[in-house]
Amino acid sequence: MSRIRRHTLPRRPARIAAIAGTAVLAAALTACGGGDSSSSDAKSDLKAQKKTEISVNLTGKQAKAGEPVKVTLADGRLQTVSVTDAKGGRLEGRLSADGKTWTSVRTAAPGTSYSVEAKDDKGGSAKAEFATAAPDKVNKLTLAPGKDSTVGVGQPLSIVFDHPVKNKAEVEKQLKVTTSNNTEGSWGWMEDYSGKSRVDWRPKDYWKSGTKVTLEANLNGVDSGPSGGWFVKDYKTGFTVGKNQLVKIDLDSHHLKLFRDGELVKDVPMSAGTPGGEKASWRGKTVLMSKEGTINMKSETVGLGDAYDKMVDYSMRLTWSGMYAHAAPWNASYFGSANKSSGCIGMSDANAKFVYDSVQVGDPFEITGDDAKGTQALNNGYGEWNLAYDAWKAKSALAGAAGNTGATGSTGTTGN
Numbered sequence: 001m002s003r004i005r006r007h008t009l010p011r012r013p014a015r016i017a018a019i020a021g022t023a024v025l026a027a028a029l030t031a032c033g034g035g036d037s038s039s040s041d042a043k044s045d046l047k048a049q050k051k052t053e054i055s056v057n058l059t060g061k062q063a064k065a066g067e068p069v070k071v072t073l074a075d076g077r078l079q080t081v082s083v084t085d086a087k088g089g090r091l092e093g094r095l096s097a098d099g100k101t102w103t104s105v106r107t108a109a110p111g112t113s114y115s116v117e118a119k120d121d122k123g124g125s126a127k128a129e130f131a132t133a134a135p136d137k138v139n140k141l142t143l144a145p146g147k148d149s150t151v152g153v154g155q156p157l158s159i160v161f162d163h164p165v166k167n168k169a170e171v172e173k174q175l176k177v178t179t180s181n182n183t184e185g186s187w188g189w190m191e192d193y194s195g196k197s198r199v200d201w202r203p204k205d206y207w208k209s210g211t212k213v214t215l216e217a218n219l220n221g222v223d224s225g226p227s228g229g230w231f232v233k234d235y236k237t238g239f240t241v242g243k244n245q246l247v248k249i250d251l252d253s254h255h256l257k258l259f260r261d262g263e264l265v266k267d268v269p270m271s272a273g274t275p276g277g278e279k280a281s282w283r284g285k286t287v288l289m290s291k292e293g294t295i296n297m298k299s300e301t302v303g304l305g306d307a308y309d310k311m312v313d314y315s316m317r318l319t320w321s322g323m324y325a326h327a328a329p330w331n332a333s334y335f336g337s338a339n340k341s342s343g344c345i346g347m348s349d350a351n352a353k354f355v356y357d358s359v360q361v362g363d364p365f366e367i368t369g370d371d372a373k374g375t376q377a378l379n380n381g382y383g384e385w386n387l388a389y390d391a392w393k394a395k396s397a398l399a400g401a402a403g404n405t406g407a408t409g410s411t412g413t414t415g416n
Contacts, residue, residue: 065110109221110135137229155362166225168397188395251369269336273343283372285385314352327352
């Protein structure tokens with residue numbers, strides 16, 4: 001009768017746990033052979049099985065930016081995946097249905113080092129590292145209105161980019177607007193008055209007073225397209241909508257009226273731009289861009305020769321081309337009766353001060369009348385309110401409409 005001697009592997013649970021990592025332990029022990037040889041072979045088999053293997057689609061020190069990070073497990077199911085950069089930033093991601101692949105929601109940013117750690121369903125882990133190539137060009141942006149500001153009911157969100165944006169749809173997908181009352185609105189693309197790429201978000205109708213608005217521009221790792229460069233950071237801003245105010249200007253009756261919550265607050269006689277030429281004012285729905293106080297206005301800066309060079313008080317900018325509402329005591333004989341300025345809305349010192357002290361950046365100025373040289377262009381300040389909402393929505397890159405770059409429009413004058 002033959003005798004079978006069974007050998008048992010020495011019990012070392014702490015050591016096995018330490019070296020196992022991601023391994024699935026399933027060593028088969030035979031009933032014959034010498035004790036020392038069997039034990040040594042078994043330990044070798046265990047060590048070979050203890051390595052968890054992952055593959056990452058991005059490798060090396062010059063990996064391509066703008067691609068999602070994809071982590072694949074060779075065997076088993078992924079439990080967690082962590083992809084972090086050198087500054088502690090983290091890429092969120094999703095697991096596939098079979099648990100073998102994890103894909104980041106956002107793309108890898110240029111010029112960034114990443115560390116990858118994956119854990120499987122057996123408690124093991126594996127690590128990897130890679131770095132993306134530095135960008136040839138970096139695109140940046142300017143946001144309006146300013147962070148934590150309080151603005152009027154006509155103020156849009158506006159983003160002007162340093163370099164051209166050709167991949168408009170990809171950029172727009174990363175722009176998230178959140179409001180406290182689920183305000184409906186849309187992005188629309190245009191060429192800014194400066195000639196740069198610009199995208200604005202306006203609500204369907206004027207904002208409701210008290211609305212809180214947040215913009216998250218999650219652009220880090222997004223490519224602007226040819227000649228535009230990469231975005232290498234995210235942006236976040238927010239503002240609150242202030243008093244419900246509206247300024248109505250009738251060029252033909254020569255009056256400016258300030259309304260608050262639908263009630264008339266002030267009726268001001270004024271004189272606008274001289275009709276029939278370049279000195280005429282613009283009509284249309286515009287938005288108060290800034291309150292600039294006392295500034296020097298020179299006619300030569302807007303192509304009107306040496307017609308004037310004045311220090312002007314209570315200046316309120318309405319367009320990039322230089323149309324303001326301001327004090328114009330030199331035109332007092334025309335207030336309420338005729339338009340005789342060089343393009344701006346002029347009032348007495350007292351009335352201009354009252355309006356200046358009352359209005360907010362972002363208040364709508366609705367200008368009507370025949371004594372105008374045309375309607376304010378889309379990009380000449382904030383002219384989007386001159387478009388019907390459906391026409392504005394068509395300027396979204398995600399709407400698939402033609403002409404998403406918007407209109408260049410006409411120019412105006414800075415008057416006195």
